[in-house]
Amino acid sequence: MSKGVALEIVGLQKSYPDALALSNVSLQIENGQAVGIIGPNGAGKTTLIEIIMGLTKPDLGSVSINGQDIRDDANLTATLGVQLQEANLFPRVTVGKYIDLFGKLYDTQANRDKILADLDLLSHVDKKFGDLSGGLKQRVLLALSLINNPDILLLDEPTTGLDPVAREDLWSFIKEWHVGSRTLLLTSHFMDEVERLCDRVVVLNRGRVVADDTVPNLLSHAPAGKDTLQSAYSFLLEGVGHE
Numbered sequence: 001m002s003k004g005v006a007l008e009i010v011g012l013q014k015s016y017p018d019a020l021a022l023s024n025v026s027l028q029i030e031n032g033q034a035v036g037i038i039g040p041n042g043a044g045k046t047t048l049i050e051i052i053m054g055l056t057k058p059d060l061g062s063v064s065i066n067g068q069d070i071r072d073d074a075n076l077t078a079t080l081g082v083q084l085q086e087a088n089l090f091p092r093v094t095v096g097k098y099i100d101l102f103g104k105l106y107d108t109q110a111n112r113d114k115i116l117a118d119l120d121l122l123s124h125v126d127k128k129f130g131d132l133s134g135g136l137k138q139r140v141l142l143a144l145s146l147i148n149n150p151d152i153l154l155l156d157e158p159t160t161g162l163d164p165v166a167r168e169d170l171w172s173f174i175k176e177w178h179v180g181s182r183t184l185l186l187t188s189h190f191m192d193e194v195e196r197l198c199d200r201v202v203v204l205n206r207g208r209v210v211a212d213d214t215v216p217n218l219l220s221h222a223p224a225g226k227d228t229l230q231s232a233y234s235f236l237l238e239g240v241g242h243e
């Protein structure tokens with residue numbers, strides 16, 4: 001039974017002077033799904049996420065959140081959980097100050113102390129962002145993305161640059177957050193991350209969707225004896241002519 005559509009993306013097209021970033025991309029993501037967007041460098045993953053966030057305008061096409069077009073209501077994108085990049089934050093501001101500042105930006109707020117406790121950040125609130133390790137910085141960025149208590153969370157390469165233990169910690173947290181009817185959309189270059197967190201995978205290549213399926217179905221298309229998502233993905237890209 002359908003649980004309702006959380007995100008509807010119809011016919012997105014986006015060109016830059018030197019690149020076609022997205023070409024006729026359409027996706028329907030139901031409430032409660034965890035969807036991984038994968039694809040080679042320059043495939044259009046970040047552009048897609050930025051358009052959904054309302055940060056980049058498409059040349060053509062539309063994005064709807066819970067049935068409402070984001071062009072009709074600028075506040076709709078404020079209901080999303082959006083993960084910033086590390087470079088967007090000032091290094092000398094403390095974790096606690098950032099949590100408070102971000103909380104004030106939204107009408108709906110999550111329980112600040114619960115988020116900090118769940119992400120093991122309570123003992124770091126007085127530290128400056130720039131003094132934190134890479135793993136802690138990622139946890140702070142995740143905490144900030146959850147401050148408006150979103151039901152839809154968008155993560156762009158959430159564990160890039162982290163060591164295996166820090167990745168595992170973040171995966172456990174994200175997995176737990178997603179339980180129930182919450183919706184997750186993430187981009188990644190790591191097949192283990194996508195297998196661990198996502199029940200559906202969208203493969204982009206040169207701005208086009210070249211596969212959109214469950215992990216088991218994608219695995220069934222891998223060459224005989226190579227039933228990993230990595231080999232299914234490589235095989236698929238060879239088939240569509242990725243150099």
Ligand SMILES: Nc1ncnc2c1ncn2[C@@H]1O[C@H](COP(=O)(O)OP(=O)(O)OP(=O)(O)O)[C@@H](O)[C@H]1O
Nearest residue numbers: 016019020021039040041042043044045046047048
């Ligand atoms: N602001 C921009 N100005 C010009 N070209 C851009 C801009 N943003 C993206 N592009 C181009 O659009 C294409 C898609 O880029 P995008 O960053 O969405 O890909 P990606 O799949 O996220 O890549 P990566 O895995 O390397 O992060 C690329 O050719 C990129 O160079």
